[in-house]
Amino acid sequence: SQTIHQWPATLVQPVGSPLSLECTVEGTSNPNLYWYRQAAGRGLQLLFYSVGIGQISSEVPQNLSASRPQDRQFILSSKKLLLSDSGFYLCAWSMDHVLGYTFGSGTRLTVV
Amino acid sequence: RKEVEQDPGPFNVPEGATVAFNCTYSNSASQSFFWYRQDCRKEPKLLMSVYSSGNEDGRFTAQLNRASQYISLLIRDSKLSDSATYLCVVGDTGRRALTFGSGTRLQVQP
Numbered sequence: 001s002q003t004i005h006q007w008p009a010t011l012v013q014p015v016g017s018p019l020s021l022e023c024t025v026e027g028t029s030n031p032n033l034y035w036y037r038q039a040a041g042r043g044l045q046l047l048f049y050s051v052g053i054g055q056i057s058s059e060v061p062q063n064l065s066a067s068r069p070q071d072r073q074f075i076l077s078s079k080k081l082l083l084s085d086s087g088f089y090l091c092a093w094s095m096d097h098v099l100g101y102t103f104g105s106g107t108r109l110t111v112v
Numbered sequence: 113r114k115e116v117e118q119d120p121g122p123f124n125v126p127e128g129a130t131v132a133f134n135c136t137y138s139n140s141a142s143q144s145f146f147w148y149r150q151d152c153r154k155e156p157k158l159l160m161s162v163y164s165s166g167n168e169d170g171r172f173t174a175q176l177n178r179a180s181q182y183i184s185l186l187i188r189d190s191k192l193s194d195s196a197t198y199l200c201v202v203g204d205t206g207r208r209a210l211t212f213g214s215g216t217r218l219q220v221q222p
Contacts, residue, residue: 043214097210098144098203103155
């Protein structure tokens with residue numbers, strides 16, 4: 001069966017520090033991968049999605065970037081965090097988005 | 113106008129009550145529809161897909177009205193464990209990603 005792993009679960013980082021969040025999927029090949037952010041009390045905002053290795057689509061301009069170095073690995077990065085980057089970051093996978101997603105357990109990031 | 117709109121609630125209902133949530137979407141080309149459940153500080157989990165003819169899963173019934181671009185979720189015989197935020201989710205092949213509503217919070221009280 002397919003599983004998705006996301007880590008770390010919680011993270012407290014100072015303003016201006018770098019960020020790297022990792023997501024991996026097991027039990028499937030060539031999945032579509034997604035990064036979403038959920039600010040406190042808000043809905044899910046799509047940040048990036050990827051349909052294959054090295055293929056990244058960005059939904060909103062910001063100081064975050066994403067990479068897909070391997071088929072089942074998706075990384076979210078920042079060179080310098082802002083206070084507004086705080087939130088709940090969720091990775092998801094799907095073979096076709098019209099079939100729905102499965103989410104990882106999320107990373108709660110607090111920038112201080 | 114938001115792409116997917118939901119009443120944020122909260123809906124406070126007693127155990128055993130029937131409660132209905134509604135959702136509207138703006139893209140008439142949308143082709144896939146879902147309800148997700150999100151518990152406090154947890155990831156969203158798929159509750160059910162929504163099919164054109166309507167579908168039922170135990171105490172949960174989902175309906176789709178394409179003409180009005182409207183989706184509903186009915187929960188019968190509410191349990192305390194149904195307390196959560198319910199997210200209306202819409203997908204279309206053009207965008208290659210799902211669009212989430214902001215969610216409706218349900219609190220079932222003893």
